[in-house]
Amino acid sequence: xxLEIILFIVFGGIAAVSxxxxxxxxxxxxxxxxxxxxxxSLAGLxxxxxxxxxxxxxxxxxxxxxxxxxxFVIMLxxxxxxxxxxxxxxxxxxxxxxxxxxxxxxxxMIFITKPSSAENPSLQASIKAGTIEQIGLELYxxxxxxxxxxxxxxxxxTIGALVLAKKKFE
Amino acid sequence: xxxxxxxxxxxxxxxxIVGVTGVLTRRNAIIVFMSIELMLNSANLTLVAFSSYxxxxxxxxxxxxxxxxxxxxxxxxxxxxxxxxxxxxxMNIDEINILKW
Numbered sequence: 001x002x003l004e005i006i007l008f009i010v011f012g013g014i015a016a017v018s019x020x021x022x023x024x025x026x027x028x029x030x031x032x033x034x035x036x037x038x039x040x041s042l043a044g045l046x047x048x049x050x051x052x053x054x055x056x057x058x059x060x061x062x063x064x065x066x067x068x069x070x071x072f073v074i075m076l077x078x079x080x081x082x083x084x085x086x087x088x089x090x091x092x093x094x095x096x097x098x099x100x101x102x103x104x105x106x107x108x109m110i111f112i113t114k115p116s117s118a119e120n121p122s123l124q125a126s127i128k129a130g131t132i133e134q135i136g137l138e139l140y141x142x143x144x145x146x147x148x149x150x151x152x153x154x155x156x157x158t159i160g161a162l163v164l165a166k167k168k169f170e
Numbered sequence: 171x172x173x174x175x176x177x178x179x180x181x182x183x184x185x186x187i188v189g190v191t192g193v194l195t196r197r198n199a200i201i202v203f204m205s206i207e208l209m210l211n212s213a214n215l216t217l218v219a220f221s222s223y224x225x226x227x228x229x230x231x232x233x234x235x236x237x238x239x240x241x242x243x244x245x246x247x248x249x250x251x252x253x254x255x256x257x258x259x260x261m262n263i264d265e266i267n268i269l270k271w
Contacts, residue, residue: 015181016184016188019184019185019189022208023189028201031201031204038185038208042211042214045181046215049178049218051222054234058214062237065241066207066240066241070248073248073251073252074200077200077255077261095190095195098190099190099191102187102190103183103184106187107180110180111176114176116175116176119224121171121222122225126171126223128227129230130221130227134227135230135231135234138227143228143231146235150239154238156242160246161248164250164252164253165248165252165253
């Protein structure tokens, strides 16, 4: 048991448990706070995978900006405690059965194909791939067009959100 | 690099399934949105794990783009929820059925 495995168990356990707690709480605010915990532990996992830039972006963009937006909307609208699940009770049973079946199928597929046998991970290459220098180099050379498209997407989303949420003047 | 990549993939699959179950069972529109964010994050974990184990930074670049799309989706989706709430005073997606016939 070295430190890497212990950290993986801690962060992975927090991520798994908080994701389950997120979909079972009746209060949406508690649910959103569990999702923040899940994102924070995912940032820890990214650091464990030597992805420094993505870990920082995860904390700033997801756990910071997006979740603040969610909490803001939850608190702006009336929180509903009344109905936790659907009015059709068989949907819940159906969803759990389907979820367990697909999870078993995915785990079977992961362990039957054994992706770890095909690659030989090198620590140096992994650390180099996670630096912001390497990501920026890719972003501004080979992926400059998707980068521009992402900028336009954010502009369109801003305008769309304003148009959708603004008060209608009759 | 002592951990086999399968562990990360299984964790990611588990989080994805939890997200799917949340979308199918929960009826609060905001919780459904948060479950979708959870599914996007599990896909991100897979991308980062493969990127790190292969020593190639393109996977992390795609995580960056997924984050951009998730931010845009959250902004537009929450604006739609606010607009629907203003008209129908509910967030329960069983009661929002104006597109059904």
